[in-house]
Structure formats: structure tokens, C-alpha cells
Amino acid sequence: MRRPETVEGADLAPLSTFRLPATADRLIILDQLEQLPQLPRDNDSLLVLGGGSNTVFTADWPGTVLLNRLRGIEAEPADNGAVRVRAAAGENWHQLVRWCLKRELYGIENLILIPGSVGAAPIQNIGAYGGELAAVLESVSAWDRQNGALIEIPAAECGLAYRDSRFKSSERGRFLITAVSLKLQRQFQPALGYQSLVDHLGARAISTPTPRQLAAAVMRLRRHRLPDPARLANAGSFFKNPVLGASTAAAMLAEHPCLPHWRLSDGSVKLAAGWMIDRQGWRGRRVGDAGVYQNHALVLVNHGRASAGQLGELIDRITASVAGEFGVCLEVEPNLIGFE
Numbered sequence: 468m469r470r471p472e473t474v475e476g477a478d479l480a481p482l483s484t485f486r487l488p489a490t491a492d493r494l495i496i497l498d499q500l501e502q503l504p505q506l507p508r509d510n511d512s513l514l515v516l517g518g519g520s521n522t523v524f525t526a527d528w529p530g531t532v533l534l535n536r537l538r539g540i541e542a543e544p545a546d547n548g549a550v551r552v553r554a555a556a557g558e559n560w561h562q563l564v565r566w567c568l569k570r571e572l573y574g575i576e577n578l579i580l581i582p583g584s585v586g587a588a589p590i591q592n593i594g595a596y597g598g599e600l601a602a603v604l605e606s607v608s609a610w611d612r613q614n615g616a617l618i619e620i621p622a623a624e625c626g627l628a629y630r631d632s633r634f635k636s637s638e639r640g641r642f643l644i645t646a647v648s649l650k651l652q653r654q655f656q657p658a659l660g661y662q663s664l665v666d667h668l669g670a671r672a673i674s675t676p677t678p679r680q681l682a683a684a685v686m687r688l689r690r691h692r693l694p695d696p697a698r699l700a701n702a703g704s705f706f707k708n709p710v711l712g713a714s715t716a717a718a719m720l721a722e723h724p725c726l727p728h729w730r731l732s733d734g735s736v737k738l739a740a741g742w743m744i745d746r747q748g749w750r751g752r753r754v755g756d757a758g759v760y761q762n763h764a765l766v767l768v769n770h771g772r773a774s775a776g777q778l779g780e781l782i783d784r785i786t787a788s789v790a791g792e793f794g795v796c797l798e799v800e801p802n803l804i805g806f807e
């Protein structure tokens with residue numbers, strides 16, 4: 468077995484799509500399962516990184532960053548005609564969706580073009596355009612740093628919720644996800660619960676899309692609304708859409724009838740944070756090189772040389788202005804490493 472490649476004093480800016488300046492004491496590149504027992508134990512400060520598209524470094528990391536580069540995708544028959552796809556955590560998520568589409572395996576096409584790694588997908592239960600990982604996740608394989616063992620965690624025990632999981636909240640840092648298993652279907656059933664997707668297809672006279680038409684529509688919408696991190700540093704949606712109880716939401720909607728919202732199965736209501744930020748006039752504004760994306764108020768960007776201080780000030784000013792007008796406390800979506 469090869470020892471994992473190690474870099475001392477590593478530059479983290481190119482490893483995070485928001486690209487704030489930061490370093491780590493040490494970077495370890497993991498590409499074999501056999502290297503797992505050599506990793507620092509639970510009480511050492513280890514941060515796992517995939518594509519860095521949901522991680523914003525606001526300070527140097529005083530410990531080890533582990534870059535997950537485990538590879539491999541395989542498919543096998545599952546019960547009731549379904550197909551189990553097992554993908555290693557270091558695979559690219561978008562490439563996995565394309566791999567599945569090519570083999571006519573369906574269930575994740577609405578999640579196409581989400582940046583990042585397969586291993587990070589369960590961390591915040593990725594979702595977009597009416598699709599969510601929770602709908603297809605069967606289980607997660609993970610290295611339990613507490614017990615030094617490789618275990619299988621069924622989806623029902625992952626605590627998946629809206630942009631959340633036990634890996635992101637209650638047991639943050641304990642598990643290193645090494646692979647995920649998805650249950651996909653051979654029969655295509657388009658998920659058309661998202662109005663702007665339906666409208667976009669409708670404008671092309673498509674009411675029952677093929678898998679490729681659906682995936683292409685999602686990609687067009689995403690490219691139109693979101694900046695490409697390769698050209699403009701960003702971490703996607705910077706704030707979660709707040710979820711309110713039915714009666715609080717009803718009062719809010721009576722006051723702001725144009726506020727886009729989605730009713731959830733438990734009766735609560737998810738409100739569009741981007742609309743609230745936009746209404747407060749934030750689109751295109753900046754604090755130094757930290758700014759709000761011109762085409763989408765939910766996305767914060769780094770115009771080049773943003774500092775953690777500028778980003779912090781921008782976050783504080785946006786959240787204060789939304790709280791002042793709407794009485795809603797916005798929650799940051801990406802993992803801010805360094806800020807309290």
C-alpha cells in the first residue's frame with residue numbers, strides 16, 4: 468500500500484471555489500481505502516474536502532485537510548427492477564449524473580451540474596429543481612474516526628433534511644464518507660415539481676420531457692442563473708431558504724404577496740431568501756471585492772481579492788437588512804471555516 472501524498476503548509480485558496488486566501492498546516496490526498504487507518508484520529512483537527520464548492524475558508528486551518536480522491540463507480544441490480552449505483556466519494560457529482568444518464572438509470576437528473584464530489588452530496592443533502600439526494604440515497608459508506616472502523620449507514624440514519632444531515636450538524640467531523648449507494652430506476656419519471664423548470668420546458672413546447680431534455684433544461688437554467696466558479700469565485704447559494712410554520716408564513720405572505728414560496732409536506736412553508744435579499748436592493752452591491760451576484764441575489768461572489776473581513780461584513784449587512792424588513796434570520800448555507 469502506498470502512503471497518502473502529503474503537502475506541508477498547503478495553499479487552500481485553489482481548493483475552494485470561493486478562493487479566499489488561507490493555508491493548512493498539512494494536506495493529505497487520500498486515494499486508497501487502505502490508507503484510512505493512517506489518518507489522524509478523532510481528537511485531531513482534520514477537515515475533509517471534496518471539490519471545495521461548499522467550503523469557504525475565512526482563516527487558516529490549524530491542522531490537516533484531507534482531500535478525498537477515492538474513485539470508482541459500479542452498478543448492480545437491486546430489488547423490484549431498480550439498480551443500485553455505488554460511487555466512490557472522490558468522484559465528481561456531475562460526472563456521476565452523466566454516467567447514470569448514459570446507462571439509462573434515472574432519479575438524479577434534476578441534480579445535474581451541481582458542483583462538487585459524490586462524498587459531499589449527503590453532507591447537506593444536495594437538492595435543486597425539485598430533486599433531492601434523499602429521494603434516491605440508499606446508504607453511505609463511511610470511515611468512523613471515533614472507532615477507527617469502516618461502516619455502512621442506511622439513508623434513514625443519515626438525518627437528511629433540507630440542506631442538512633447528521634454529518635453537517637450533530638456529528639460534524641466524525642465520519643469520512645468513502646462511498647454512496649443510490650437506488651435508481653430504469654423507468655424514467657420526470658420530476659416536474661419546480662415551476663420555473665416546467666415553464667422553461669413549456670416555452671419549448673415540451674410537457675413530457677425525455678431524460679435528456681430534462682437534464683438539458685436544468686443545465687440551461689443553472690448556467691443562466693449561477694456564475695461558473697471557474698470564472699467568478701463563488702459557493703453557490705449563500706443563504707438557506709428560511710422555513711416557517713404555516714401561520715407565521717401566512718402572516719408574512721399576507722404582507723408580501725409576491726414572495727415566492729413552496730409548501731412542504733409537513734405544512735411548513737419555505738420562503739425564497741434570494742427574493743428578500745433582492746428586495747432590500749443587494750443585487751450587484753459589494754463590500755470591497757466581496758459582492759452579491761448581479762443575476763442572483765442569493766449568490767455571493769469573490770470578485771478577485773476579497774478578504775474574510777469583507778465577506779463577514781457583507782454577510783452581516785445582508786442578514787441585518789433582511790431581519791429588519793422581514794423579521795427573518797437568514798442562515799448561511801456553505802461551511803464557513805474560521806468564522807465563529
Ligand SMILES: Cc1cc2nc3c(=O)[nH]c(=O)nc-3n(C[C@H](O)[C@H](O)[C@H](O)COP(=O)(O)OP(=O)(O)OC[C@H]3O[C@@H](n4cnc5c(N)ncnc54)[C@H](O)[C@@H]3O)c2cc1C
Nearest residue numbers: 517518519520521522583584586587593594595644702703
Ligand atoms: C455554482 C454552485 C452551484 C451550487 N448549486 C447547488 C445546488 O443547486 N444544490 C446544492 O445542494 N448545493 C449546491 N452548491 C453547493 C455544493 O455544490 C454542494 O454542497 C456540493 O455537494 C459540495 O461538494 P464539494 O465536494 O465541493 O464539498 P466541499 O466544499 O469539499 O465540502 C463540503 C462539506 O462537506 C464535507 N465533506 C466533503 N466531502 C466529505 C466526505 N467525503 N466525508 C465527510 N465530509 C465531507 C466538508 O468537510 C465540508 O464540511 C453549489 C455550489 C456552487 C459553487
